[in-house]
Amino acid sequence: MAARSSGLSGAAARGGGEILGLRRRFLAGEGLADGVVAAPIRRSWERCAALGLDMARLPAIEPLSGGALRESRERNERLRRAARAELLALHHDARASGGIVILTDAEGLVLDTAGSPDFAEKAARVALRPGVAWREAATGTNAIGTAIAERREISVVGAEHFFEMHRVLTCTAMPILDARGETVGVLDLSNPAAVRETHAAGLVRRAVEAIEHRLFDASAADWEVVRFHVDPEQIGSVREGLLAFAGDRLVGANRSGLALIERDWEAVGHLGWSDVFATTRRRSGDDGQLRTTAGRMLVGRAEAPRRSPMRGEAVPSILRSAEAEPTKVAPAASEPPAGSGPRAAAPDPIWDDTRRSALKRAVRLVDADVPVLIQGETGVGKEVFARALHDASRLASKPFVAINCAALPEGLIEAELFGYEEGAFTGARKAGSKGLMRAADGGVLFLDEIGDMPAGLQARLLRALQEREVTPLGAARPVPVAFSLICATHRGLADLVEARAFRQDLYFRIAPYTVELEPLRRHPDRGALVDEIWARIGGPAAKVTLGAELRRHLAAYDWPGNWRQLVGTLRTLLVLAEPGETLDTSVLPPDLRRGPALGDASFGPAPAAAGDLDAITVAAMRAALADCGGNVSRAATRLGVHRSTLYRRLTMRPVGSA
Numbered sequence: 001m002a003a004r005s006s007g008l009s010g011a012a013a014r015g016g017g018e019i020l021g022l023r024r025r026f027l028a029g030e031g032l033a034d035g036v037v038a039a040p041i042r043r044s045w046e047r048c049a050a051l052g053l054d055m056a057r058l059p060a061i062e063p064l065s066g067g068a069l070r071e072s073r074e075r076n077e078r079l080r081r082a083a084r085a086e087l088l089a090l091h092h093d094a095r096a097s098g099g100i101v102i103l104t105d106a107e108g109l110v111l112d113t114a115g116s117p118d119f120a121e122k123a124a125r126v127a128l129r130p131g132v133a134w135r136e137a138a139t140g141t142n143a144i145g146t147a148i149a150e151r152r153e154i155s156v157v158g159a160e161h162f163f164e165m166h167r168v169l170t171c172t173a174m175p176i177l178d179a180r181g182e183t184v185g186v187l188d189l190s191n192p193a194a195v196r197e198t199h200a201a202g203l204v205r206r207a208v209e210a211i212e213h214r215l216f217d218a219s220a221a222d223w224e225v226v227r228f229h230v231d232p233e234q235i236g237s238v239r240e241g242l243l244a245f246a247g248d249r250l251v252g253a254n255r256s257g258l259a260l261i262e263r264d265w266e267a268v269g270h271l272g273w274s275d276v277f278a279t280t281r282r283r284s285g286d287d288g289q290l291r292t293t294a295g296r297m298l299v300g301r302a303e304a305p306r307r308s309p310m311r312g313e314a315v316p317s318i319l320r321s322a323e324a325e326p327t328k329v330a331p332a333a334s335e336p337p338a339g340s341g342p343r344a345a346a347p348d349p350i351w352d353d354t355r356r357s358a359l360k361r362a363v364r365l366v367d368a369d370v371p372v373l374i375q376g377e378t379g380v381g382k383e384v385f386a387r388a389l390h391d392a393s394r395l396a397s398k399p400f401v402a403i404n405c406a407a408l409p410e411g412l413i414e415a416e417l418f419g420y421e422e423g424a425f426t427g428a429r430k431a432g433s434k435g436l437m438r439a440a441d442g443g444v445l446f447l448d449e450i451g452d453m454p455a456g457l458q459a460r461l462l463r464a465l466q467e468r469e470v471t472p473l474g475a476a477r478p479v480p481v482a483f484s485l486i487c488a489t490h491r492g493l494a495d496l497v498e499a500r501a502f503r504q505d506l507y508f509r510i511a512p513y514t515v516e517l518e519p520l521r522r523h524p525d526r527g528a529l530v531d532e533i534w535a536r537i538g539g540p541a542a543k544v545t546l547g548a549e550l551r552r553h554l555a556a557y558d559w560p561g562n563w564r565q566l567v568g569t570l571r572t573l574l575v576l577a578e579p580g581e582t583l584d585t586s587v588l589p590p591d592l593r594r595g596p597a598l599g600d601a602s603f604g605p606a607p608a609a610a611g612d613l614d615a616i617t618v619a620a621m622r623a624a625l626a627d628c629g630g631n632v633s634r635a636a637t638r639l640g641v642h643r644s645t646l647y648r649r650l651t652m653r654p655v656g657s658a
């Protein structure tokens with residue numbers, strides 16, 4: 001809370017313009033009087049400056065591909081499950097205040113977002129969306145990255161953000177700690193900068209408390225757990241203190257437990273029972289008074305291990321990090337990956353003959369109310385195609401409602417799709433919600449990543465499609481709905497049916513007609529496509545030319561991220577170019593430069609091993625920097641490289657140089 005209150009003494013008390021001026025002067029080497037900005041914000045500015053970040057430039061973002069994001073989500077499933085109920089509850093608060101709630105992994109990689117669709121769209125424009133990591137080293141001072149670096153709750157208001165483009169945000173974030181005190185994720189509430197969400201800190205803190213309580217319970221099955229508090233009424237609530245003991249050794253705790261025994265995380269793994277409590281250890285199941293060695297009186301209850309520790313694994317579950325694996329970096333993705341919520345506006349679509357005729361055929365089906373399934377790799381343009389389909393159909397003037405089934409926790413999709421009645425669950429909005437199926441009434445419902453729809457929901461969806469009615473959560477009676485259905489998936493649905501991961505009856509229902517969108521590596525004339533996209537995004541108008549060798553290279557590359565990656569790369573090239581410039585291959589990032597040989601027309605499967613190696617190197621550098629609390633010199637020493645190498649590699653733009 002200290003950070004928030006001191007944060008308020010900064011940006012909230014001053015105007016954004018004043019803070020911006022202070023930051024500019026500070027970065028120009030002028031000193032700042034103490035207390036002018038909150039200490040954690042000032043420390044973060046210092047770290048960003050030490051990393052060589054330039055506040056006026058665009059941050060170096062490296063969004064994960066749809067596939068890599070899915071892997072990260074799978075790796076963080078335990079955290080996502082523990083956070084599900086809080087995301088659902090906060091989702092409604094966030095919607096009400098026009099903001100979004102965000103769950104990230106330990107590295108600040110955005111896993112899930114939920115809340116106001118309008119703000120989600122604005123946030124997506126500054127890359128606050130699933131698949132993008134908000135570490136300080138990449139995105140400068142921001143609530144998520146700074147909360148990780150400072151290991152504390154923090155609010156970053158408007159111009160306190162390091163990069164100027166992030167001034168539109170006001171964010172409050174808090175690290176989520178496991179029972180050992182390791183950061184396993186971050187919960188963030190982000191609002192438009194103009195909104196002063198005075199309750200954000202309290203909402204985030206309470207939600208993190210509940211998530212950590214759930215994580216503790218899930219990991220402490222092998223150990224004796226002591227639940228305690230000063231107030232006996234609090235035992236059993238998320239406010240209770242928790243300590244876990246393996247034999248005599250303290251092996252886990254929650255924040256409230258440590259606060260009550262007046263210790264910090266150093267105690268975990270080091271102290272024994274008698275270092276903490278003066279009271280003799282009780283038998284499991286006993287309730288009673290506990291006196292700490294500092295003389296504080298508490299009331300507590302000891303519980304025996306739920307599982308026998310002897311039966312278990314060599315490493316006690318409480319000592320294992322929940323999600324320790326490093327985040328995978330996409331080869332060269334340069335634009336938004338698949339994510340939850342609305343995406344940034346795309347340029348006018350480009351249609352070659354094949355897509356144009358596929359579109360024409362599919363329009364007839366939508367007009368006849370026959371469902372259409374669009375299949376293709378990530379980034380091939382499935383959503384772009386679906387929107388175009390709606391625009392060209394008889395339903396063009398009716399709603400187009402899109403939902404990404406892979407992006408929301410199961411509980412959220414259900415509430416989003418079917419709606420709910422007032423009081424249907426904790427956190428439900430007062431007036432209830434009519435749900436997206438009813439919002440799509442008369443128009444088109446687009447279910448993206450349908451292959452990721454949980455089994456229970458598949459059954460409900462099938463029923464809704466067959467009976468043309470939905471029953472909102474908590475409602476007594478079904479409500480009739482009529483919409484045309486377009487679904488999309490990057491997964492082979494027929495294979496999923498065969499593997500029994502997708503219901504066959506639902507498959508037949510949604511896929512009477514399938515459109516296969518080809519990956520870019522099979523595109524017959526990528527050179528012409530590069531020219532057309534370059535013209536569309538305004539390259540020639542800005543008098544920026546793609547040099548012949550660069551153009552050949554772009555045409556020869558096999559673009560594993562498909563249209564998304566190609567369009568994103570060209571846009572980035574244009575943003576970073578000077579008017580009148582002719583660009584050559586040196587502006588490309590290493591992994592793109594090492595693509596298939598120039599002029600090679602037969603393209604094997606993409607990412608070169610060297611590209612992966614680069615990604616691994618950068619990930620290792622980031623991890624070392626994070627371990628060293630952002631201290632570049634220490635991280636460089638640890639890695640055995642020069643400081644300048646670390647600066648250069650970590651501030652490298654996705655395309656081109658800083």
Ligand SMILES: Nc1ncnc2c1ncn2[C@@H]1O[C@H](COP(=O)(O)OP(=O)(O)OP(=O)(O)O)[C@@H](O)[C@H]1O
Pocket residue numbers: 066337338339345346347348349350351376377378379380381382383384385448488489490563564565567568
């Ligand atoms: N026909 C097109 N013309 C121009 N740009 C396109 C076209 N199709 C796709 N794009 C670009 O690619 C991006 C990704 O497209 P889209 O979101 O439709 O892909 P997707 O196949 O749905 O991806 P995912 O499976 O990862 O959700 C768009 O934002 C746009 O920039």
